[in-house]
Amino acid sequence: MLADVILVTHALIVGFIALGFVVIPLGNLCHWRFVRHRSLRLLHLGGILFVAAEALLGITCPLTVWEDALRGATDGDGGFIVRWLSWLLYYNVPLWIFSLIYVVAALLALSLWRWVPVERKRD
16 A cells, blocks of 8 residues: 555646646646645645756656655556556666656756746745
8 A cells, every 4th residue: 555655646746847837837827826835836846846957867767766666566456546547657768768868857947947937035
């Protein structure tokens, strides 16, 4: 069951990072103030920078390692949620493709700091 919790947590983190690339520019166009909050933006940028660094260094995500260890590194049927979340998170493509995507996404997240500036601290 802990492996399932890790998988769901992993999916939520992936969703947060991916949706940030849509919500931040959309929020700018719609004048949503929350997309300019420093803490939200730092979490988003930090998340994608962490993923890009892992990919460039050839490091497997700690959540994946932990989940695999708890499952005994098998691809057994884990039930409906496990099957679908695994299908959404894990693909069988060359690793360099993921590295390229993550680096481009990290550069995009850095660019969003300029395109959609973070609110300045108020005195």
